[in-house]
Amino acid sequence: MSVTVLLFASYADALGTSSLAVDLPSNATVADVLAELRARPGAERLPPSPLVAVNQRYATAGSAVRAGDEVAVIPPVAGG
Amino acid sequence: MSVTVLLFASYADALGTSSLAVDLPSNATVADVLAELRARPGAERLPPSPLVAVNQRYATAGSAVRAGDEVAVIPPVAGG
Amino acid sequence: MTPVARLTRDPIDPTALLASVARPRHGAILLFLGVVREVNDGRPVTGIEYSAYEAMALRELAAIADETLARFDATDVAIEHRLGELALEEASVGIAVAHAHRGVAYDASRWVIEELKRRVPIWKREQYVDGTREWVDPTGRPTEAAVGGERR
């Protein structure tokens, strides 16, 4: 299955893109998405445990992901 | 000597005036001004120890007053 | 940096208050507006008349503004209190403060309104739906009307 990974701000700069498709086995979790991401050039600039949202809600490493999900890797927020 | 007494809001209503002249011996204090005021009709509607300002600064019963001073008897403030 | 401390019979202008404290060094601006509300202590209000011991009120407002600068590390501050007859939803007081950091701005804004309510000689007479009016005593002591009722 495939999920869409969104990257923002410094993380988008690090990986050179703001969006990419990642292929995963079924029953995958957020941790699996991050493991796939680690293989990409520039991913060493991500912190060990970045914030993640699945379908626009904050999630944890163990959260399940499903085909077509939108998985966002979220740098430290700096609004206001 | 004479001082000007200013009255405001409910106190002005009580005494039916917002300003009056009070004659006092020299060496008088705020307490003496209030005692003079007590003799006026309506003064029974003042509280036992009203707030007082002398020349626009809060004062106490023992504060001295001098000829020409402006002594204000100040109802509970309700600004804002 | 001259702090603003004014009494006015015109409507309070929030935009002007904000502009009077804006500086490039500030990261946070806080505007407090006290407004006339339709009910007080369960009684329907139609308007409020504010009056003041004007010379002393100005002096106290200016003192509060100066003390704000001293207590809160040169926070810019503007305080304006309205006098006269106010309708529902009109602002009786406007306080703008600005500071590099928001925590100080919140603390300073709150301090100013509490000081204003504690010491500035301003009074308000509420007008009620039934046509009566009454001076407001925030201390909860007997009102003029109640004391009058006890007249010997």
Added chain:
Amino acid sequence: MTPVARLTRDPIDPTALLASVARPRHGAILLFLGVVREVNDGRPVTGIEYSAYEAMALRELAAIADETLARFDATDVAIEHRLGELALEEASVGIAVAHAHRGVAYDASRWVIEELKRRVPIWKREQYVDGTREWVDPTGRPTEAAVGGERR
């Protein structure tokens, strides 16, 4: 009573924010503005670019507005965050809250800005006098540049 929660690329309008929370039942209105200041952590700033995960940021802003109503006894609230390039002294965020009583208005306003800074996915890149730009990390973890410098 629909709370306002918006992202905008236009300048924030304080007057419109205040109007959107004004109701006859309120006695206090508080407006917080976060503005771009000229210095951050000792570095002279010339401007800030704000960006967001827009769909999620809107969802979080709306959630904060709804939670404000629940936590603070039906306080009216309007939250607006700006995106894009901002110059010095421009407002990046505006928060208006109104309540019958000022204590609740202060508490609610402060809660909203702290929640916004904690959880709304918005980022800022500061532009400095020397022409460089840097993403701001309020957590104090190594910045992008610093992490990049450690690249193996």
